[in-house]
Amino acid sequence: xxKNNAIILKSLLITILIFSTGVILxxxxxxxxxxVINNVMRDHELDSDAYRVETLFTEVFDExxxxxxxxxxFGLKEExxxxxxxxxxxxxxxxxxKNDYDALKRExxxxxxxxxxxxxxxxxxxxxxxxxILFFYQIDQDESERQGFIxxxxxxxxxxxxxxxxxxxxxxxxxxxxxxxEHYGINQTPAIVINDNVTFGLQYVGQINSTVQQFVRRADxxxxxxxxxxxxxxxxxxxxxxxxxxxxxxxxxxLDSFARGDAYLVIGRLSQNSTIICDSLAFYxxxxxxxxxxxALAYETIASLGCGRNRPAFLKLASLEWKKTxxxxxxxxxxxxxxxxxxxxxxxxxxxxxxxxxxxxxxTAITPQINETNATSVTLGNxxxxxxxxxxxxxxxxRVYRDWLxxxxxxxxxxxxxxxxxxxxxxxxxxxxxxxxxxxGGRIKELETINLTHxxxxxxxxxxxxxxxxxxxxxxxxxxxVPIDKISYPTTRFLRPDLAxxxxxxxxxxxxxxxxxxxxxxxIACCDHPGKIYAAxxxxxRNITSICYPDKYLFLALGHDINALGSPPQEKINETxxxxxxxxxxxxxxxxxxxxxxxDSYALWYYQTPASYFSTLSQFIPLNVTYxxxxxxxxxxxxxxxxxxxxxxxxxTRVFNKDDYIQxxxxxxxxxxxxxxxxxxxxxxxxxxxxxxxxxxxxxxxPNPIFK
Numbered sequence: 001x002x003k004n005n006a007i008i009l010k011s012l013l014i015t016i017l018i019f020s021t022g023v024i025l026x027x028x029x030x031x032x033x034x035x036v037i038n039n040v041m042r043d044h045e046l047d048s049d050a051y052r053v054e055t056l057f058t059e060v061f062d063e064x065x066x067x068x069x070x071x072x073x074f075g076l077k078e079e080x081x082x083x084x085x086x087x088x089x090x091x092x093x094x095x096x097x098k099n100d101y102d103a104l105k106r107e108x109x110x111x112x113x114x115x116x117x118x119x120x121x122x123x124x125x126x127x128x129x130x131x132x133i134l135f136f137y138q139i140d141q142d143e144s145e146r147q148g149f150i151x152x153x154x155x156x157x158x159x160x161x162x163x164x165x166x167x168x169x170x171x172x173x174x175x176x177x178x179x180x181x182e183h184y185g186i187n188q189t190p191a192i193v194i195n196d197n198v199t200f201g202l203q204y205v206g207q208i209n210s211t212v213q214q215f216v217r218r219a220d221x222x223x224x225x226x227x228x229x230x231x232x233x234x235x236x237x238x239x240x241x242x243x244x245x246x247x248x249x250x251x252x253x254x255l256d257s258f259a260r261g262d263a264y265l266v267i268g269r270l271s272q273n274s275t276i277i278c279d280s281l282a283f284y285x286x287x288x289x290x291x292x293x294x295x296a297l298a299y300e301t302i303a304s305l306g307c308g309r310n311r312p313a314f315l316k317l318a319s320l321e322w323k324k325t326x327x328x329x330x331x332x333x334x335x336x337x338x339x340x341x342x343x344x345x346x347x348x349x350x351x352x353x354x355x356x357x358x359x360x361x362x363x364t365a366i367t368p369q370i371n372e373t374n375a376t377s378v379t380l381g382n383x384x385x386x387x388x389x390x391x392x393x394x395x396x397x398x399r400v401y402r403d404w405l406x407x408x409x410x411x412x413x414x415x416x417x418x419x420x421x422x423x424x425x426x427x428x429x430x431x432x433x434x435x436x437x438x439x440x441g442g443r444i445k446e447l448e449t450i451n452l453t454h455x456x457x458x459x460x461x462x463x464x465x466x467x468x469x470x471x472x473x474x475x476x477x478x479x480x481x482v483p484i485d486k487i488s489y490p491t492t493r494f495l496r497p498d499l500a501x502x503x504x505x506x507x508x509x510x511x512x513x514x515x516x517x518x519x520x521x522x523x524i525a526c527c528d529h530p531g532k533i534y535a536a537x538x539x540x541x542r543n544i545t546s547i548c549y550p551d552k553y554l555f556l557a558l559g560h561d562i563n564a565l566g567s568p569p570q571e572k573i574n575e576t577x578x579x580x581x582x583x584x585x586x587x588x589x590x591x592x593x594x595x596x597x598x599x600d601s602y603a604l605w606y607y608q609t610p611a612s613y614f615s616t617l618s619q620f621i622p623l624n625v626t627y628x629x630x631x632x633x634x635x636x637x638x639x640x641x642x643x644x645x646x647x648x649x650x651x652x653t654r655v656f657n658k659d660d661y662i663q664x665x666x667x668x669x670x671x672x673x674x675x676x677x678x679x680x681x682x683x684x685x686x687x688x689x690x691x692x693x694x695x696x697x698x699x700x701x702x703p704n705p706i707f708k
Contacts (some may be wrong), residue, residue, distance in 0.1 A: 106174045112165045113176055119163060126497060128224075131162050131215045133208075134193035136169040136186045143202045147190035150205055154212065160340075161216055217308035219274035222494035228269040230488040236602060237405060237422060239270045245407020245425075256411040257286040258298065262491050262503070263409050265305075269490040278307035294413060296321035297459040297493075300334065300501055304493040312338045315495075326517060329476030330461060337495060345463050345499075347470060348479035351534065358553060359608060363468075363481070364530030366537055370559035370620040375707035377587045378621055380677065381699035382706055383565055384581035385522060385545050391452040394520040398506035399439040401456060404491055412458040412503055417441050417448070431658055436685035440524050440549055443570065443682065450575050457505045457514035462487065464498040471502075471509045471531075473538065474516040480509035480538070481531030508532040508546055512539060520544050527566070528552040528606070536564045547579060548701075549683040552606055555613040557703040559620075566701025567682040569691035584650075584675055584699040588622050591648040595639055596629040604633060609679040610652035613701060621707060636663035643667065652677040654687075661686035668697050675699065 119132050135151055137144035151164045169189050171177045184191075184198050191200050194211055232239045243266075249255060250263035261283030268276030287298035299318035303311045315338035322331035336343050351365040358364055387393065398404075399421055401414045406422040419437030437445055448454055462471045463478045469487050470478035486506050493501040502510055508523060509531040515523045516539075527533055527548030533556045536546035540563040548554050551566030568580040586592065596611035597604050607630050614625050626646060628639045636653070640663045643651050649671075655661055655678055668674050668690075677699045681687030691698050 106171075109167065109171060109174050109177060112167065113180070116165055128221065129161070131158075131194065131212060133162065133164045134180075134184070135164055135166045136181065136184075136189055136191040136193075137166060138169055138189040141189060144190045147192075147202055150203070150208070151192075154205065154208060158212055158216065162212060213308070217278075217306065219277040219305060219307050220269070220494070221306045222304065222497050223269075223492075225497065226488050226492075226494070228488055228490040231405065231485050232270075234485065234602060235405065235422065237425070241425065242405065242407050243267050243270055246404070246409060249407065249409045257283045257288075258294065258412065259410045261287075261298075261301070262404075262412075266404055266409065266490045277305060281305060281307055281309065291413065292321040292324040293327075293458070294411075296325070296330075296334075297412075297501065297503065300459070300495065301493050304495050304501070312340070327513070329472070333461070333476070337499075345465075346477045347463070347465050348473075348477055351470065351479055351481060351531070352465060352468075358530055358556070359612065360605070362483070362530050364553075364556055365481075365534045366530065366556050366560070368556060368558040368560075368616050368619075370617075370705075373620055373707045375621050377585055377708045378617070378623075379583050379585045379706040379708070380702045381580065381582040381584050383568075383702045383704045385547070385563075385565060385568075385579040387447060387450065387452055387522065387577045387579070389451045389575060391521040392455065392519060393444070393447060393452050394455050394457055394511060394515045394518055394523045395440055395444055396505045396507060396511060396525040397456050397458050398489075398504040399526075400441045400444060402504055404489065404504060409491075413456060417445050419445055433685040436688050438685065439683045440526070442685075442688075443549060444524060446570065446572070447577055449572070450577055455514070455518050455520070457511040458503060460502045460505050460510040460513065462500050462502055462510075464500075469500075471535075472513055474513045480512060480535040481529070482507070482509055483529050483531075486510075507535075508539070508548065509535040511535070515539060515544055516542060522547055524549065526550040527554050527564075530556060533557050537562055540564060550606070551680055551701045552609045552612070554701055554703050555609075555616045558613075558616055558705065560703070562703050564703050566703060567678060567680050567687070568700045569682065569695075569698065571695075580700060580702070582695070582699040584677065586623065586650060588624065590624060590650055591646050592623060592625045592650045592652060593639060593643045593646070593648045594625050594627050595651075595653040596627045598629060598631045600631050601633060604630065606656070606680045607654045609654060609701070610677070613679065614652055617705060633657065634659045636660045640664070640667045649673055650675050650677065652679065653681075654679050655681040655690055656684055656686065658686060661689060664690060665693075668694050672697070677701070 116132060119130060123130060133151065135147065137148060148166065155162050155164045167177060167180065169181055169186055184193050186198070188200050190202060191198060192203055192208070229239055232242060246263045246266050250260055250267060261280045264276055264280035264283065268274070268280065281302055284298045284301050287295065289295055296318045299314045299321065302309055303314035303318065315334050319331045319335035319338060322334060333343060354363055354365040356364050356367050397412050400417060401412060402409055403418055403421040406425055408418055410416065418441045420432055420434045421438055423432060423438055436442060444454060460471050462469050462482050465478070469482045469484065471480045471482050473479045486502065487500060489502065489504050491503045493503065495501065505511060506526055507529060508525040508527050509529065511523050511525050512535050522545040523539060524547045525532070527536060527546070528550045530553050533553050536548065537557060537560055539546055544563065546564040547568065548564060548566045554564065554566040557564060565580045569582055570577050570579045592614065594610045594614040595607050597607035599605050611627050614623065617623065618625055626642065628642050630638065636659055639651060639653060651664065651667065653664065653676060655664055664676055668676060675697045676690070678687055678690060679701045682691065
């Protein structure tokens with residue numbers, strides 16, 4: 001063999017050796033690459049199963065579903081991304097295992113479709129935290145490749161919101177792909193599906209970004225399921241009229257920034273105008289209060305309304321302000337929200353599992369507990385509360401400093417107390433009687449004349465459990481149920497679909513945390529829901545007295561020896577106020593007329609309060625009670641006529657309007673032995689007139705009867 005042939009042979013052998021080594025290495029790396037992809041896909045399957053199990057656990061063990069789902073979701077997203085990258089990279093270099101890669105590709109497509117289904121459900125359940133993009137491409141198509149790079153860059157920019165799923169339009173091995181192609185009408189590539197809207201051809205960053213920005217900057221993202229017209233519609237108050245009155249606040253440049261922000265928010269929500277909702281943020285930005293609680297609420301508001309603001313940053317600021325107030329739990333939960341951490345919401349199991357219901361269908365966690373008695377008489381109205389200049393009085397905010405329902409929006413911390421509310425839109429001046437005043441505001445105005453300390457509860461945290469909402473207590477337990485009409489106030493902020501901040505607090509159930517934190521002597525609030533009575537009992541156990549001017553469900557506290565008064569009279573004596581203290585003794589021989597009502601007209605049901613009280617009391621002492629039902633306002637003559645025909649000496653009733661007042665007044669004037677027990681009457685001017693004019697003939701809703 002000559003020298004040249006030897007060189008050629010040697011070169012050939014070296015080439016064969018290198019090629020063989022490459023083939024062997026490629027074969028070896030194919031095993032490794034496929035193993036890597038299989039491992040990731042296996043992990044993804046396990047994580048997907050874990051995701052489903054955790055979702056089930058949230059239902060069984062009362063965890064917060066959206067926390068669990070979103071925490072797990074980021075991992076699933078990254079796994080899907082890694083599998084796609086590895087498949088597209090490794091399959092190019094495979095020589096021997098193309099079939100294996102094809103099988104993995106089918107499995108990958110199935111994973112994407114499963115992930116897409118989970119994503120759609122997550123968005124439904126949790127207020128659409130993510131924007132999914134379906135990208136249909138064609139292999140070896142330049143435009144598809146360029147589109148993929150553009151979407152990859154956008155996904156990196158909006159890492160926390162955007163999820164891109166890529167699907168080979170022409171892939172036939174998985175039947176679901178042609179079905180999806182047909183469903184969206186994909187007849188060319190590249191094609192992009194965003195919110196079920198399909199665009200064809202190459203889409204550049206600016207074109208897609210405008211759609212993504214609409215999603216990222218959307219207003220009020222967590223309040224999509226809330227009907228902000230619920231209360232106006234129930235009260236038969238035109239939302240246009242509310243907007244008309246509220247606009248006066250919004251456009252008054254001399255007013256407080258917080259108030260103007262809330263005015264714009266109310267207008268935006270009632271008119272369903274996202275632009276106006278976002279306009280409100282400019283005013284919350286200007287809140288410059290010395291009160292850390294007010295600053296915290298402004299930051300929470302900005303974080304809740306979306307509109308492209310940096311939610312984590314504002315939540316972090318809110319958490320720091322809550323720390324300054326001493327509200328440790330609030331600071332911790334808002335801090336976790338700012339970091340996107342999983343939150344464990346604790347609910348009162350007794351409130352959740354209680355099955356007893358009241359006449360309205362509300363579930364109640366508290367029921368009457370009067371011991372058996374052989375008594376022949378009962379004294380009502382003996383409970384009293386004395387307030388002086390050292391007393392700390394805490395109140396709800398709604399119907400005290402603010403009344404959004406009549407367009408009266410101010411800074412939630414005052415200082416001007418209102419005395420007329422939505423009544424001012426329909427009542428004439430003579431019947432309105434602003435000098436006496438209405439609701440909690442009217443009564444607090446009187447109490448403040450002795451220079452006590454009045455504080456207001458603002459921005460209570462509430463959470464949802466199985467479509468029921470609960471307000472938090474002083475230990476971070478969501479314990480006191482809140483009716484949906486208060487949640488749907490257009491001033492409520494929604495941090496998540498299941499977590500909200502009620503600015504216009506309304507009810508004893510929303511005041512517990514603030515009452516304890518502020519060392520309140522007494523709390524003034526509405527008690528027309530079982531959750532509010534449950535809260536009154538909780539406060540009583542901590543030596544805080546509840547003053548329930550609306551007292552519809554205070555009868556649930558009978559027998560609990562509770563520090564509470566229902567719709568009590570209040571009398572100024574020197575530099576003190578005495579609330580209650582109108583004892584009246586009833587024997588089993590006395591004839592009693594107790595008013596009841598149907599639900600035929602809005603708010604007529606408050607006339608049920610006397611009947612609820614006496615029907616419960618009569619279970620423990622055989623009182624001689626006759627019930628008279630009203631099916632419309634202005635029927636107090638029926639009650640008085642029945643009292644006269646039966647020679648009754650006691651009428652238990654609600655006095656709301658002028659007709660009620662005249663009928664009861666005339667009956668009291670007929671005989672000094674006639675007496676009336678007033679339920680749900682102290683919030684109204686005509687109830688106050690009777691209390692003040694007939695001190696020896698009137699009493700009130702006392703949850704602590706004395707049996708003899």
